[in-house]
Amino acid sequence: MVLGVFMAILDIQIVASSLEQIQAGLSATRDEITWVQTAYLVAEVVVIPLSGWLARAFSTRILFVLACGGFTLMSLLCVLAWNLPSMVAFRASRACSAAR
Numbered sequence: 001m002v003l004g005v006f007m008a009i010l011d012i013q014i015v016a017s018s019l020e021q022i023q024a025g026l027s028a029t030r031d032e033i034t035w036v037q038t039a040y041l042v043a044e045v046v047v048i049p050l051s052g053w054l055a056r057a058f059s060t061r062i063l064f065v066l067a068c069g070g071f072t073l074m075s076l077l078c079v080l081a082w083n084l085p086s087m088v089a090f091r092a093s094r095a096c097s098a099a100r
Contacts (some may be wrong), residue, residue: 004067008044008095015040015091028084039088043095070097 015022015037023033055063074094081087 004064004071007071011094012037012040022087026081026084026087032084035084035088036091039092040095043092047096067097070094073097 019033019037022028022036023030026033051063058066071094074090074097077090078087078094081090
């Protein structure tokens with residue numbers, strides 16, 4: 001679980017430092033590109049309190065495997081994002097996976 005938290009913090013820092021490159025790649029305005037980071041942070045704030053309940057409901061092992069698989073899949077989809085709304089959706093889904 002510590003690895004998941006580390007990856008989430010690392011992910012936030014990487015995106016914060018490369019927003020201009022993401023903006024150029026998606027042809028987004030400065031105001032629009034902030035949604036990439038905001039979606040991730042909001043989704044993480046919603047999912048973190050749920051992680052305890054999810055661990056009890058599914059078991060920690062199953063939750064960890066699903067989170068790792070989801071994080072990997074959403075990371076791949078972030079790379080393949082074709083426009084800003086798809087990037088925002090994939091980043092939010094990635095936060096849900098990364099949160100636990």
